Amino acid sequence: MYRRIIKPILFSLTIERAHRAVLLLLRVIGLIPGGRWLLRKCYAVEHPALEREVFGIKFANPVGLAAGFDRNGEAFRELAALGFGFIEVGTVTPRPQAGNPRPRVFRLPKDQAIINRIGLANRGLEKTITHLRRPHDGIIVGCNIGKNTATPAENAAADYLKLFRNLYQYADYFTVNISCDNSCREGTTHTREHILQILDPLFDFRRGQNQYRPIMLKISPDMPDNVIDEISNILLETPLDGIVATNGTHDREGLHTSRTTLDKIGSGRLGG
Template identity: 40%
Template sequence: MFYPAIRKVLFQFDAETIHELTIKSLKSTGKSPLNIFYKQQVQDKPLTVMGIKFPNPIGLAAGLDKNGECINAFDAMGFGFVEVGTVTPRPQPGNDKPRIFRLPQANAVINRMGFNNKGVDYLVSQVQAANFKGVLGINIGKNKDTPEENAKDDYLHCMRKVYDLATYITVNISSPNTPGLRSLQYGDALNELLSALKAEQSILAEKYGKYIPLTVKIAPDLSTDEVKSIAKSLLDNKIDGVIATNTTLSREGVEGLEFGTEQGGLSGQPVKDKSTQVIKTL
């Protein structure tokens, strides 16, 4: 209820600066009595997906808390699940700033962050410290300088690191801000990646005595035939779920707006129809 009152103030500052300040504030108050200022009592509306019981269907998507620093704070807000990441094997700074652009007239944002994160080992330390008992998704990706032909090694490395800590793991192959990443959504490249991850999932399930579902996050910029081809690969490899969708490269709905031609992925209201169409096809 406070947001409308402070939005005008927040929008006077650079978007990434506000994001960083928010993360720092939530990190420092997540386990303290100060979380009363954002703690919410949300009515349970449980549902079970992939064998996981979610207390309610509204969750926090990956991208806001890339390093898992604010898990308890977001839990206090009443989210039915918290997904952290995207995290890569090694720390990386991401793309040059500025890299987040608000388009308030369209209820949209363009970002070209580029998987900026502190690396999987740091995220693991944060998750362990949080001791979170809710539904936790961990979103994994590849480093920018990892060749496409070696991408599966990055995903396998991250999967091994986070398996015992996650409720489910998301394989991000759809960010438009890592060169070549979206090519992993197609044909042999996709099948080889999924096959390797599924085999590792079996090994890790036996090692830890529990089965952690795998989901794959796909792009909205796909034809009907491409979505069907991806769906077939997911089914053939017995992947547990699909997250539809990531941001779009389309600029439909933001034509003529300030920052509307900036490079990066467009999220918010303008991507709704594209995402919904992908879901419908799936």
Template identity: 45%
Template sequence: MYKHFLRPIFFLFDPEKIHHFTFSLIKSTSKIPGVSFLFRSLYSVEDKRLERTVFGLTFKNPVGLAAGFDKNAVLYNELANFGFGFIEIGTVTPKGQVGNPKKRLFRLKDDQGIINRMGFNNEGLEAVIEQLKGNKKKLIIGGNIGKNTATKPEDYTNDYLECFNALHPYVDYFVLNVSCPNVGSHAKLNDKDYLEELIGTVQKANNTFENQKPILLKIAPDLNDGQLDEIVELVNDTNLDGVIASNTSTDRSHLKASEDILESIGNGGLSGQPIKNKSTRVIKYLSDKSGKSFPIIGVGGIHSAKDAIEKIDAGADLVQVYTGFIYEGPGLIKQINKALLKR
């Protein structure tokens, strides 16, 4: 029903506006008695064989929703009814910020992709915590954290630390988002020495809590082999809990969209089918190079069960969807889980 009826209607409207409309629609319909049960019966696959224990957490299935969809943690309880094994909220910054000027979200329909330059728009730490206090504990929640755009380079670590300490009681794992191309200057965030400092500082804070939370690093799909070697060294040297591969791409090659269309869109991070092979390559390289010494969450271009299985075969322990969820609808999660059961 989604692909043949709802999606054609949704795609007639501005992507960001329809995103907010869809949130309101899911939120309101889920309050109707029996609707949440209906969603679960349509989309959830409950089977112990789907469980995965990764970085000390047991996921009821390996299919998650990537960060960026439920930035402010307003819909995770309702989204849980669509069969996800985990949901990652954020990116959260200490202070709320409006992000980049609109228009900043664009569909590439022929490519089944999206270009965004949202710029970490979110309501800020305090607002997100208020939402997370209503967690019905339906599934594992990840907290994707970043820095405010206006923060000076010497204060980057303080932003991550503030988010980490405040969110610690409310999420099950953390993701240090250092690879988003839409937040202005982030050269320092790609420096290996700085990443060691950042990870070490956050790990030190983690050790002050009675229950430590896993910490992961989200990396770009555009890294070359030498840079990926540095990531492997970094993870092993710091005992980081895992890596998410990958974020959006700045590469515009081999797209069906015309040069005129791409020029009119401007800069931004590309997600969806166009980056599928690129992210899978990163996953396989990290897995092979490290001897599978750390967990990997695979994300990027998953629009079918086959796409998800390719990521897992390449070395991913868990997978996440985002653009595929928008193009394929909630039935995608069920398709992936059913395909995994057949294996």
């Protein structure tokens, strides 16, 4: 059914329209009495052998949905009903932002991949809290947080701390996104000094809470070896719980898509 009907319909739309259509459909299903139960019966697989305990959190299975799909936490309950072991919402920024001008997401059919330069489009902290206030017992929810594009790098720590403090009671873990295009320049954001300026206030706030929330650092796959060494040292020397590796890449080597097509698309992160 998916290959013959659903996929052709979705691929007839632009990527962002297809994305919005799927989110809308999931939300509608969630409004129907028994809708999420039906999704679980049709798609979710439960077995003790799939369970994992990481960072003191028990996951039903190790396959989760990464940040970027449900940026505002609109459909995390319906997505969990599809069988994901966890849902990571975001990237969330303190204030709403529209992201980059369209078109900003491109299919590479020959490589079964996409290039995107959305630019952390989301509806902001307050709207995300509105969605995450909904009951989610038994659903592991992570929050991917980032600074607003307009926030200068020297003020980034305040954006991250505001998000962390206000989302703390609604999330099971946090991912600190320092590899976000436009708002995060890797030459600046991947330095030890900058990373610790962001992480240290989060560690300080967490120490004063009754509940422990693991903190992960999301990094770029395009880092040179010396930066990888620096981040490894941070992981070993601080209370940082883990690394989310990795974001999309700016590398274009080894693709089947023609160089002419790639040049027309321009910048953006490659994934798929």
